[in-house]
Amino acid sequence: MKAMRLEDGELHIRDVPVPEPGPEEALVRITSAGVCHSDLHLARGDWAGVPRTGRIGHEAIGVVTALGPGAERLVNAGDRVILGLGGAGGGYWCGACEYCLSGRPRHCARGKGILGTFAEQFAVWAPSLVTLPDSVSDDEASLACGGLTAYGAVKKLLRHQVLPGRPVAVIGAAGGLGHYAVQLATEFGYEVIGVDVGKERLDFVRSLGARLAVDAADAREVVQQETGGVDAALVFSSRIAGFNLGFGLLRPGGLFVAVGLPPTSDGPFSINPFEFFVKDATLVYSAVGTVQDMRELVALAAAGKVESHVSRRAKLSELPSVFDDLEAGRYLGRALLTDLAS
Numbered sequence: 001m002k003a004m005r006l007e008d009g010e011l012h013i014r015d016v017p018v019p020e021p022g023p024e025e026a027l028v029r030i031t032s033a034g035v036c037h038s039d040l041h042l043a044r045g046d047w048a049g050v051p052r053t054g055r056i057g058h059e060a061i062g063v064v065t066a067l068g069p070g071a072e073r074l075v076n077a078g079d080r081v082i083l084g085l086g087g088a089g090g091g092y093w094c095g096a097c098e099y100c101l102s103g104r105p106r107h108c109a110r111g112k113g114i115l116g117t118f119a120e121q122f123a124v125w126a127p128s129l130v131t132l133p134d135s136v137s138d139d140e141a142s143l144a145c146g147g148l149t150a151y152g153a154v155k156k157l158l159r160h161q162v163l164p165g166r167p168v169a170v171i172g173a174a175g176g177l178g179h180y181a182v183q184l185a186t187e188f189g190y191e192v193i194g195v196d197v198g199k200e201r202l203d204f205v206r207s208l209g210a211r212l213a214v215d216a217a218d219a220r221e222v223v224q225q226e227t228g229g230v231d232a233a234l235v236f237s238s239r240i241a242g243f244n245l246g247f248g249l250l251r252p253g254g255l256f257v258a259v260g261l262p263p264t265s266d267g268p269f270s271i272n273p274f275e276f277f278v279k280d281a282t283l284v285y286s287a288v289g290t291v292q293d294m295r296e297l298v299a300l301a302a303a304g305k306v307e308s309h310v311s312r313r314a315k316l317s318e319l320p321s322v323f324d325d326l327e328a329g330r331y332l333g334r335a336l337l338t339d340l341a342s
């Protein structure tokens, strides 16, 4: 079968053996795979210390074609499934440690991620799969990481007592993750202020239901004028400038939810302690979610409450040009690989 491999930062399609599903694993024929900004960061070597060689891709929808021993209690051959936990988790978690039992399997010491969905077939740990109703199409592959991560971030609002009706800024609102967050936070009743750059992207943010869409350059002034500062900022930007902007938009006592992972070369996200004292903010990080979150998200998609915006459908061999477009900010929402065999 064909599979994309990252070799010293270069992409190569390789012919590799079809994986054999191990205990509690299912073999999935990939029908649609999302291209996440994390894949691009990996290929470009943006994160110091993270290798630029190996499998790549971590969002997908597919059909179960074979089962390893024990997987039959979880899925059936022929089921349409979405990989349930994004990149940071989903390959395995122990289910018994402090982190697993408190709903944070991403931190499980024995946990494994999902990596390698840019391939015709992929063997995945079956407890991380969520079966899909027919009403959720293959276009929704990016719910697997982008959607789940956005949903996890929006759920942090309630956990930190930011109530529906309050103003919430989404930084990077037209992107792969932000476009989900705008829809979900609006659906949950928040007054969403979407921040992005350029008219086309802001028009798109408005079309998703945001109360306001504002260019990053004008955001501080507009947000101050309209709200006196937001109750929360969800920062999906992959630049430190977006982090600084998100912190700057908060009203005193606000909630800062970091989601994007800027390149190491962007330097640290730093806060002057006196500004921290004045702002009295709560800072949290949010990555992916749980399998239960994925089930809830699939139900929201089936009910038409959230929808993936697909800017491009490409073949496996076109991944390098998809990366170039993604890097240049040419996509609204997501790009998908829908033909993994050529």
Ligand SMILES: [Zn+2]
Residues within 6 Å of the ligand: 036, 037, 038, 039, 058, 059, 086, 087, 145, 146
């Ligand atoms: Zn991702």
Ligand SMILES: [Zn+2]
Residues within 6 Å of the ligand: 093, 094, 095, 096, 097, 098, 099, 100, 101, 105, 108, 109, 110, 111
């Ligand atoms: Zn564990």
